[in-house]
Structure formats: structure tokens, C-alpha cells
Amino acid sequence: MSVEEAKITASQEADPYSLGAGFNGTEIVPILEAQIPLVDMGFLHSDVCYDVVSVWKGSFFRLNEHMDRFERSYEGLGFSMPYTKEQMRQILIDMVARAGLRDAYVYMCATRGLPDLDDPRDMEKYHQCFYAFAIPFVWIVDPEDQKIGTDVIVSSVPRIPKESVDPTIKNHHWGDLTRADREARGKGAKTALLLDFDGNLAEGPGFNVFVIKDGKLLTPDDNVLLGITRLTVFDLAEEMNIEAKACKVPVETLRAADEIFMCTTAGGIMPVKSLDGKPVSGGKPGPITMKLREAFWKAHDDTKYSTPVNYD
Ligand SMILES: Cc1ncc(COP(=O)(O)O)c(C=O)c1O
Structure with missing residues (x-):
């Protein structure tokens, strides 16, 4: 032992x-x-x-x-x-x-x-x-690594289409997500972003994705789980007067992003620092991402979001 x-x-x-x-x-x-x-x-x-x-x-x-x-x-x-x-x-x-x-x-x-x-x-x-x-608590990306950003790839594995498995029903059909994650690790990245069959961004293994362009937040409106962290990002963006929209995000928009972040319950808001080996936001977490990340953890003290556990 x-x-x-x-x-x-x-x-x-x-x-x-x-x-x-x-x-x-x-x-x-x-x-x-x-x-x-x-x-x-x-x-x-x-x-x-x-x-x-x-x-x-x-x-x-x-x-x-x-x-x-x-x-x-x-x-x-x-x-x-x-x-x-x-x-x-x-x-x-x-x-x-x-x-x-x-x-x-x-x-x-x-x-x-x-x-x-x-x-x-x-x-x-x-x-x-x-x-x-x-x-x-489980972190998809360790908090210390979140401060420097994460290397991700665009996977060659397409997301299972919603016509086959409804992604808004949180499910165990993780075959595509697991394959994409393994592909990323094989290429020296931490994780992967999956596209739908039309080349639009969908989501990743256990997280939603946001792209920031010219100060605006964009996230896919389709082929994704309606994440609760994604919802919180919309709430915080509204409070912070940042425009945020759910819409189609073609892979070209993803590649031209000023900032990219992933978000999930198991880790919060996780900045991306490179996509397919190319730096994103100068190879470090972007400023809007980091402001949202700070606001996200602060929101945990807000009683409107919290249900205290009685440990007695
Ligand atoms: C496929 C997928 N998308 C998105 C998310 C993020 O959802 P939430 O923010 O509710 O944790 C998850 C969480 O596990 C997920 O599995």
C-alpha cells in the first residue's frame, strides 16, 4: 500500500x-x-x-x-x-x-x-x-492555471447533433466529448472546443464557451447545454453593462476572437490563452474575461444565489 x-x-x-x-x-x-x-x-x-x-x-x-x-x-x-x-x-x-x-x-x-x-x-x-x-469541489482547470489561461484546440470530432441527442437534457452521451478531450491532450493542449456539423461553435467536454469581440460577448444559441454558469455570465454581463448575445458563432468568429473563455460549475470562468497553438488575447487571460471571473466568484456571496447548508 x-x-x-x-x-x-x-x-x-x-x-x-x-x-x-x-x-x-x-x-x-x-x-x-x-x-x-x-x-x-x-x-x-x-x-x-x-x-x-x-x-x-x-x-x-x-x-x-x-x-x-x-x-x-x-x-x-x-x-x-x-x-x-x-x-x-x-x-x-x-x-x-x-x-x-x-x-x-x-x-x-x-x-x-x-x-x-x-x-x-x-x-x-x-x-x-x-x-x-x-x-x-472539482476543478476542470486548477485555479492557479486559470490565472495564466488554458491551451485549447478546435476538435476534429463534431458535437453529437441535437437531432440525435438533445443537449439541453444534461446527458451521459460523452463519446464525442471524451474523444475530443483525448485529441486535445494528444496535441499537447488541455481540452477541446467542438463544432456542429455546419462549422459553428457548440461546446466542450463539460463546459460552455464564450467569445469576446469588440467588447461584446457571444455564445452559441444552439447545440449546447443551457449552462447555469452561462446563465450567470449573462446576469453578470447585464449588471456590468457588457453586451451579451446567444447566436450562431462560426469557427471564423472563434478564430478572430479578442478573448475566449470556457465556463462551467466545476471551475467557473476559465480563460483561454491559445487556440490550435495560436495565442488568444496576446497569450494571456483577457481583461473582460478576468473581470467577469472576479464578479462570478463574488456572486457566490450574494444571498439571492445561495442556499446555506445546516451542518448541525
Ligand atoms: C456538455 C456541457 N456543457 C456545458 C456545461 C456547463 O454547465 P453548467 O454551467 O450548468 O455547469 C456542462 C457541465 O457539466 C456540460 O457537461
Whole structure:
């Protein structure tokens, strides 16, 4: 056993929730004990939708918006959930409290669930399931690296078209995103931006993308998840009197951008410093991006966005 493994084992023995907490469909358990049934169609056919919300300094950020989007996702798949939205919301809060996490990455999912084994082809007979977990906050790009910016590529892998999989239902069809990410790493970049089949910007593996040109923010209006961080960028831009618009963003506009940033729950606003090896905004984070990034983290102290966790 390595020193690191020994440390993890010791801390788990002291507190089984030290690595996080999971909800296995019926109860909250230590994260490494949380399991799902093998015959769940969420696992077998990716017949699942999910959401991820953050907890920052002891409060959920925009929990209601995440629960509303989650509801739109599971209703979009025709699921009938075993818990109400309010009950699922409370399970998330209880899970974070149980794990004692002040800064957390909180995942929830709804699956088509378990078949009637006598007639597994009848989808109407499935029993939908709700699972969740809370672990320490996850950064797609480390905060220190965000200060210098990220190298990205335009992937040769097109985003799965919305006609095949609806990107506004947050889903597990990550095959294109994972391929694009691997392509980026193979080229020495950190991650990738994917285009749609018409050559317009879509999104990246776990994030939305904004382009800044002549002081205006542009982000794709189609073939993307309607990110909650993207929504926050629109809110902050309005407060800061920066024009922001959702529209088609052709790859030529992307390549001519003054600034580019990625945004997501798992990392916030992440500046791009190069695209396909060419510097963006002089090879460093752009000034408007950094102003928005500062405002984004400040917004976490705003009570209109936060739901405090009671840890007692
Ligand atoms: C494909 C995709 N787009 C965008 C996002 C950003 O969404 P949000 O800001 O709600 O985290 C995510 C988040 O995981 C994602 O998976």
C-alpha cells in the first residue's frame, strides 16, 4: 500500500464520510459504499440524465436553477421519479451536511431504472431511480492555471447533433466529448472546443464557451447545454453593462476572437490563452474575461444565489 493509499484508509477509518457521501436510491452512505444495480438502464443504455451543482463556502450556488433544469431533463425523458423535486433537493442538502463538505461538487442523476425482469422490453414497466453523490469541489482547470489561461484546440470530432441527442437534457452521451478531450491532450493542449456539423461553435467536454469581440460577448444559441454558469455570465454581463448575445458563432468568429473563455460549475470562468497553438488575447487571460471571473466568484456571496447548508 502506498503512503497516499494508507492516508486515505486511515482518514476513512476515522470518518467514513471523509471522501464524500452518496445516495444509493434509498439512503445516504459513505461515497465508496454507494452502489447501483447492474441492470439499471442508466448504466446499460445511458438512459439517464444528470445535473451538477456546487457548494461554495457552505452554501449551494443557484440550487433552484439546477433543480429546475434537472426537472426539465427527467421530464424530457418521460421519467416518473420516485421522489418529489423538493425531496431530492433535501437529499442533496442532507448529503453535503453528512459529509461536512464546505466546498463540494454535487452530482445527481435520474435513470430509467430497473426493468420488470419478466418483460424487460416494456419500458413503461421500468422503475425510475434517483442517485446522487457529494465530493470535494472539482476543478476542470486548477485555479492557479486559470490565472495564466488554458491551451485549447478546435476538435476534429463534431458535437453529437441535437437531432440525435438533445443537449439541453444534461446527458451521459460523452463519446464525442471524451474523444475530443483525448485529441486535445494528444496535441499537447488541455481540452477541446467542438463544432456542429455546419462549422459553428457548440461546446466542450463539460463546459460552455464564450467569445469576446469588440467588447461584446457571444455564445452559441444552439447545440449546447443551457449552462447555469452561462446563465450567470449573462446576469453578470447585464449588471456590468457588457453586451451579451446567444447566436450562431462560426469557427471564423472563434478564430478572430479578442478573448475566449470556457465556463462551467466545476471551475467557473476559465480563460483561454491559445487556440490550435495560436495565442488568444496576446497569450494571456483577457481583461473582460478576468473581470467577469472576479464578479462570478463574488456572486457566490450574494444571498439571492445561495442556499446555506445546516451542518448541525
Ligand atoms: C456538455 C456541457 N456543457 C456545458 C456545461 C456547463 O454547465 P453548467 O454551467 O450548468 O455547469 C456542462 C457541465 O457539466 C456540460 O457537461
